[in-house]
Amino acid sequence: xxxxxxxxxxxxxxxxxxxxxxxxxxxxxxxxxxxxxxxxxxxxxxxxxxxxxxxxxxxxxxxxxxxxxxxxxxxxxxxxxxxxxxxxxxxxxxxxxxxxxxxxxxxxxxxxxxxxxxxxxxxxxxxxxxxxxxxxxxxxxxxxxxxxxxxxxxxxxxxxxxxxxxxxxxxxxxxxxxxxxxxxxxxxxxxxxxxxxxxxxxxxxxxxxxxxxxxxxxxxxxxxxxxxxxxxxxxxxxxxxxxxxxxxxxxxxxxxxxxxxxxxxxxxxxxxxxxxxxxxx
Amino acid sequence: xxxxxxxxxxxxxxxxxxxxxxxxxxxxxxxxxxxxxxxxxxxxxxxxxxxxxxxxxxxxxxxxxxxxxxxxxxxxxxxxxxxxxxxxxxxxxxxxxxxxxxxxxxxxxxxxxxxxxxxxxxxxxxxxxxxxxxxxxxxxxxxxxxxxxxxxxxxxxxxxxxxxxxxxxxxxxxxxxxxxxxxxxxxxxxxxxxxxxxxxxxxxxxxxxxxxxxxxxxxxxxxxxxxxxxxxxxxxxxxxxxxxxxxxxxxxxxxxxxxxxxxxxxxxxxxxxxxxxxxxxxxxxxxxxxxxxxxxxxxxxxxxxxxxxxxxxxxxxxxxxxxxxxxxxxxxxxxxxxxxxxxxxxxxxxxxxxxxxxxxxxxxxxxxxxxxxxxxxxxxxxxxxxxxxxxxxxxxxxxxxxxxxxxxxxxxxxxxxxxxxxxxxxxxxxxxxxxxxxxxxxxxxxxxxxxxxxxxxxxxxxxxxxxxxxxxxx
Numbered sequence: 001x002x003x004x005x006x007x008x009x010x011x012x013x014x015x016x017x018x019x020x021x022x023x024x025x026x027x028x029x030x031x032x033x034x035x036x037x038x039x040x041x042x043x044x045x046x047x048x049x050x051x052x053x054x055x056x057x058x059x060x061x062x063x064x065x066x067x068x069x070x071x072x073x074x075x076x077x078x079x080x081x082x083x084x085x086x087x088x089x090x091x092x093x094x095x096x097x098x099x100x101x102x103x104x105x106x107x108x109x110x111x112x113x114x115x116x117x118x119x120x121x122x123x124x125x126x127x128x129x130x131x132x133x134x135x136x137x138x139x140x141x142x143x144x145x146x147x148x149x150x151x152x153x154x155x156x157x158x159x160x161x162x163x164x165x166x167x168x169x170x171x172x173x174x175x176x177x178x179x180x181x182x183x184x185x186x187x188x189x190x191x192x193x194x195x196x197x198x199x200x201x202x203x204x205x206x207x208x209x210x211x212x213x214x215x216x217x218x219x220x221x222x223x224x225x226x227x228x229x230x231x232x233x234x235x236x237x238x239x240x241x242x243x244x245x246x247x248x249x250x251x252x253x254x255x256x257x258x259x260x261x262x263x264x265x266x267x268x269x270x271x272x273x274x275x276x277x278x279x280x281x
Numbered sequence: 282x283x284x285x286x287x288x289x290x291x292x293x294x295x296x297x298x299x300x301x302x303x304x305x306x307x308x309x310x311x312x313x314x315x316x317x318x319x320x321x322x323x324x325x326x327x328x329x330x331x332x333x334x335x336x337x338x339x340x341x342x343x344x345x346x347x348x349x350x351x352x353x354x355x356x357x358x359x360x361x362x363x364x365x366x367x368x369x370x371x372x373x374x375x376x377x378x379x380x381x382x383x384x385x386x387x388x389x390x391x392x393x394x395x396x397x398x399x400x401x402x403x404x405x406x407x408x409x410x411x412x413x414x415x416x417x418x419x420x421x422x423x424x425x426x427x428x429x430x431x432x433x434x435x436x437x438x439x440x441x442x443x444x445x446x447x448x449x450x451x452x453x454x455x456x457x458x459x460x461x462x463x464x465x466x467x468x469x470x471x472x473x474x475x476x477x478x479x480x481x482x483x484x485x486x487x488x489x490x491x492x493x494x495x496x497x498x499x500x501x502x503x504x505x506x507x508x509x510x511x512x513x514x515x516x517x518x519x520x521x522x523x524x525x526x527x528x529x530x531x532x533x534x535x536x537x538x539x540x541x542x543x544x545x546x547x548x549x550x551x552x553x554x555x556x557x558x559x560x561x562x563x564x565x566x567x568x569x570x571x572x573x574x575x576x577x578x579x580x581x582x583x584x585x586x587x588x589x590x591x592x593x594x595x596x597x598x599x600x601x602x603x604x605x606x607x608x609x610x611x612x613x614x615x616x617x618x619x620x621x622x623x624x625x626x627x628x629x630x631x632x633x634x635x636x637x638x639x640x641x642x643x644x645x646x647x648x649x650x651x652x653x654x655x656x657x658x659x660x661x662x663x664x665x666x667x668x669x670x671x672x673x674x675x676x677x678x679x680x681x682x683x684x685x686x687x688x689x690x691x692x693x694x695x696x697x698x699x700x701x702x703x704x705x706x707x708x709x710x711x712x713x714x715x716x717x718x719x720x721x722x723x724x725x726x727x728x729x730x731x732x733x734x735x736x737x738x739x740x741x742x743x744x745x746x747x748x749x750x751x752x753x754x755x
Contacts, residue, residue, distance in 0.1 A: 026497070026502050026503070027502070030501070030502065030503075040459060044552070044558065044559045044560060045560050046551065046559075046560040046561040046562075047459075047551070047561070071560060072560055075560070086459065087459040087495070087496045088496060089457060089458075089459075089496040089497075089498060089502075090498075090501070090502070091501055091502070092498065092501060217543060217546055217547060217551065217561070218457075218458065218467075218546060220457050220498055220523075220690060221523070221524055221688070221689075221690055222467075222523040222524065222525070222542055222546070222688075223525065223540055223542045223543035223546050224525050224527065224540040224542070224543055225539075225543045227527075227534065228534075229534050234527060234529075234533065234534065239690060250534070252641075253534050253641065256536060256640060256641030257534070257536055257641065259536070259640070259641075260536045260537065260564065261562040261564065264556065264557075264562035264563075264564070265562065267557065268556070268557040268560065268562070271557055
């Protein structure tokens with residue numbers, strides 16, 4: 001499971017988004033839009049879920065894109081072309097139900113843009129696709145050209161107005177839904193964004209699918225770490241999802257459960273930054 | 282007059298709760314010889330009939346008596362490829378030891394006078410491991426060009442692969458996790474079964490020629506049809522009962538409520554107990570409750586108590602169980618160990634709901650007191666909740682250990698495998714073949730949550746079924 005290519009897609013003083021291409025032929029052959037893999041960077045690493053963004057069957061390669069946000073993603077981000085990952089398991093989860101819906105909006109925020117890419121690409125085959133991207137600032141908008149090429153309609157919003165309109169991407173969504181009829185909205189991004197998408201689409205009564213980012217361990221349905229409440233029932237994101245009907249998701253619960261290890265995460269990150277400071281001193 | 286049974290050495294409770302080292306030290310050679318000497322060597326060997334894989338117990342104990350330890354190892358491994366594992370985790374008091382003539386008749390589990398067969402097996406297994414004896418291939422039954430895919434590297438899968446390899450059949454195990462062993466590595470804690478012991482016995486399998494592919498989720502990474510297309514003559518499903526059951530009560534989604542599977546997987550497989558050297562976190566609190574009464578509940582409780590001790594928290598772990606001590610399904614020695622270590626038990630209580638704080642973390646569990654009614658279909662007296670008896674037990678970590686359901690992931694991806702209403706795979710009792718031709722199954726996927734040795738018993742039956750079918754074909 002060798003990293004055969006690595007690129008830094010976006011960088012500013014607080015955020016770095018990296019792309020790695022990993023040699024895992026069995027996954028490359030099988031993966032469909034919406035599915036993910038679980039990666040352990042090193043033998044002592046944790047198992048983290050990452051969406052399968054793209055595949056290259058000829059090279060037997062799978063593309064992952066991740067924001068270096070916590071300890072494990074920073075560790076993964078420190079690895080380079082030629083390095084071996086300890087383990088990669090996949091494809092996991094339910095693939096996206098790609099069929100003829102009519103007019104589809106794919107809306108994504110931050111690193112969620114990477115996750116929306118395969119969905120927008122496959123939806124395009126039978127649907128009119130409108131893509132809405134959102135990011136904090138211009139330099140963090142990833143895969144802009146790739147998605148622009150796919151989409152029939154294309155919009156961008158940045159928090160600081162450095163690209164596209166100034167503000168949240170959900171403002172664009174609201175405007176589009178007010179003016180036109182759409183058959184499906186598919187959203188990936190931070191929980192507050194997805195929740196906002198749900199509040200808007202509820203208003204216009206449009207079917208909405210979200211891809212949730214619950215905490216996982218084995219990711220094969222064995223532990224229930226990733227359980228979410230959907231329609232009042234416990235579901236395991238890893239096997240029942242990660243996509244769910246946005247109208248049925250208990251957002252508050254998901255938000256709270258994603259903070260279970262906040263303290264531990266801060267602790268291990270502090271250790272990492274101390275180590276780095278020592279190394280550079 | 283009968284000699285006193287020889288006890289195995291044990292680490293004292295005060296020391297052992299500070300780490301995950303093995304609690305029972307096992308027999309020294311002197312101990313083993315003394316214990317072996319107590320065996321009456323009955324001609325009828327009732328003990329062997331109590332062993333799900335039928336080890337010739339009388340023979341191997343006689344060999345220990347004569348200090349022929351290698352022979353004893355060979356005798357056991359004729360029937361069981363994992364003596365060091367089974368000698369540690371078999372519920373011997375319900376099996377071989379209960380069948381020993383020195384055990385009183387009609388008791389629920391073996392009397393203490395019964396020969397400590399499991400400790401003698403463990404002694405032989407460790408002797409074999411320490412002296413690199415390994416398992417010998419039977420070369421009289423070579424079935425050329427036959428290969429079998431084994432799904433799942435838990436006890437039943439490992440056993441099937443080992444037996445096939447001994448018989449000259451190419452066995453290839455596919456496992457979804459990054460380590461082989463199934464419940465032996467993610468479930469049973471190191472203080473009962475050290476990882477090194479599992480690794481050694483799996484090494485023996487590889488030396489026999491068994492291939493193991495990790496990070497492979499059958500049904501997703503490849504389907505059953507694809508495996509058959511690659512030329513496998515048969516497929517064995519040993520995917521276990523890995524899906525945790527929840528209580529289905531209010532508040533179960535709160536943070537710091539773990540399934541025992543998640544808790545134990547983090548602690549054992551992911552080594553959270555050594556966080557942050559290992560990167561997977563686990564939360565540990567001041568007041569921990571464990572709901573359930575099986576071995577998984579005891580393992581979770583004892584692990585949790587150790588984590589409290591290691592993090593400098595005053596240990597407080599309580600097991601909540603609907604029935605009484607008498608009905609606790611966990612192994613007796615483990616219940617004793619838990620009590621010695623300071624685990625508290627609260628009997629005759631049934632969970633009603635969980636309470637949480639404003640951040641969504643659990644802060645208490647509401648319980649109803651129960652009394653025991655008439656025996657139910659399992660023969661155990663049914664707990665009946667007492668009206669208006671609700672009370673709250675404070676807790677900041679809750680671990681739910683009320684059982685597991687069969688793993689559906691592979692079955693769902695495959696048409697034509699019949700299941701009963703509980704989701705167990707239906708098999709032919711003679712051959713262990715499922716409703717799909719050349720697809721066999723064994724272990725917890727066919728019988729709910731069983732023991733390691735029962736899984737191995739089924740695995741051996743499946744291997745006989747597979748070999749018979751192959752002889753007919755080849």
